[in-house]
Amino acid sequence: xxxxxxxxxxxxxxxxxxxxxxxxxxxxxxxxxxxxxxxxxxxxxxxxxxxxxxxxxxxxxxxxxxxxxxxxxxxxxxxxxxxxxxxxxxxxxxxxxxxxxxxxxxxxxxxxxx
Amino acid sequence: xxxxxxxxxxxxxxxxxxxxxxxxxxxxxxxxxxxxxxxxxxxxxxxxxxxxxxxxxxxxxxxxxxxxxxxxxxxxxxxxxxxxxxxxxxxxxxxxxxxxxxxxxxxxx
Numbered sequence: 766x767x768x769x770x771x772x773x774x775x776x777x778x779x780x781x782x783x784x785x786x787x788x789x790x791x792x793x794x795x796x797x798x799x800x801x802x803x804x805x806x807x808x809x810x811x812x813x814x815x816x817x818x819x820x821x822x823x824x825x826x827x828x829x830x831x832x833x834x835x836x837x838x839x840x841x842x843x844x845x846x847x848x849x850x851x852x853x854x855x856x857x858x859x860x861x862x863x864x865x866x867x868x869x870x871x872x873x874x875x876x877x878x879x
Numbered sequence: 880x881x882x883x884x885x886x887x888x889x890x891x892x893x894x895x896x897x898x899x900x901x902x903x904x905x906x907x908x909x910x911x912x913x914x915x916x917x918x919x920x921x922x923x924x925x926x927x928x929x930x931x932x933x934x935x936x937x938x939x940x941x942x943x944x945x946x947x948x949x950x951x952x953x954x955x956x957x958x959x960x961x962x963x964x965x966x967x968x969x970x971x972x973x974x975x976x977x978x979x980x981x982x983x984x985x986x987x988x
Contacts, residue, residue, distance in 0.1 A: 798974045802920075808965065808978040821975045853920050859974050866974045868912070870922040 767791070769858050769871035777877045783844040786874045790837050790858030796820075796866065797839040799831060802853040802873075811854075814839050843876075851878045882906050885966050885979035892986050898953040900982050902966030911949050912976065913940050914965040922965075925951070956986045 770789045778784050790797050798821075799811040810823040814833035831841040837858070843850055853875050857868040884903045892898050902911065913925040926933050926940040928949065933940050937956075942949040953960055963983050967976040 796974050798976070800976070807980050808967075808976075810975045810977070813974045815974075823975070855920075855922060857974075866910075866969060867927050868924060868974065868976065870914075870924065873920045873922075875920065 769856060769869055771854075771856055771871040771874050773874060774872065775875050775877075777879060778846050779879050780846055780848060782846050783842065784846060784876060785840055785842045786854055786856075786876075788839045788841075788856035788858075788871055790839070790856075791869055794858035794860050794869070795837055796859045796861075797833060797837065798857045798859065798868065799839070799841050800855045800857065801825075802855060803849075803851070808855075811841065846878045848878050850876065852876060881979070882977050883966055883968055883979035885964075885982050887982060888980075889983045890985070892956050892984070894957055894986055894988050896956050896986075898956050898960075898984065898986075900951045900953075900964050900966075900984070902949045902951070902979055904947050904949075904966075904968050906968065906970070906977070908968040908970055910969050911942055912967040912969065913949075913951050914967060916963040916965060916981070918962075925964075953984075958986045958988050960984060961986050 796815045798813040802808045813821040817833045833839045853873045855873045857870045859866040859868040915923045928942045937954045939952040963981040965981040966979040
């Protein structure tokens with residue numbers, strides 16, 4: 766099976782712009798989670814989508830949003846970019862086995878905000 | 880206090896040494912995950928544990944649910960094991976992971 770893919774891999778934006786990142790999960794996985802990784806805060810959970818519905822949300826401002834399509838592909842959007850949004854954005858797809866989710870991570874999108 | 884604590888913060892070892900990385904957590908969990916991240920960013924899931932012990936090649940992971948503690952052991956360490964090792968926990972069927980800060984391991988030849 767192909768792994769989790771994320772596009773683009775690298776992105777440079779300026780403050781105030783908006784950005785959309787894409788994640789294609791492993792075939793058959795219906796859950797997609799998004800994470801932000803920064804040197805200062807480490808890895809933090811953004812949100813999770815399951816069957817086109819947001820199932821869980823982390824503590825991020827409303828500028829961060831996402832959606833999931835019927836084929837389980839997911840996008841996240843960040844509006845009005847700030848310098849502090851510079852980070853590695855990772856998505857992970859998962860399936861549930863015996864009540865527990867095993868997650869498979871994509872390579873990430875490295876966003877730089879100038 | 881963070882919900883997931885890892886120790887030591889940084890670790891340097893000589894090739895061939897036995898390495899132990901620890902993780903403690905303060906919340907109820909359904910599973911604990913050990914992740915590996917090499918320079919460049921990609922994260923690989925090494926283990927997902929809800930009890931006992933798992934082994935994969937030179938890697939062994941254990942968890943003690945009563946003590947809320949897990950260890951990752953690397954036997955016969957090799958320079959290619961140099962990476963950041965991250966412990967994360969999840970609750971129920973919830974996909975939300977809560978992460979430790981990670982430990983940077985450097986294995987010298």
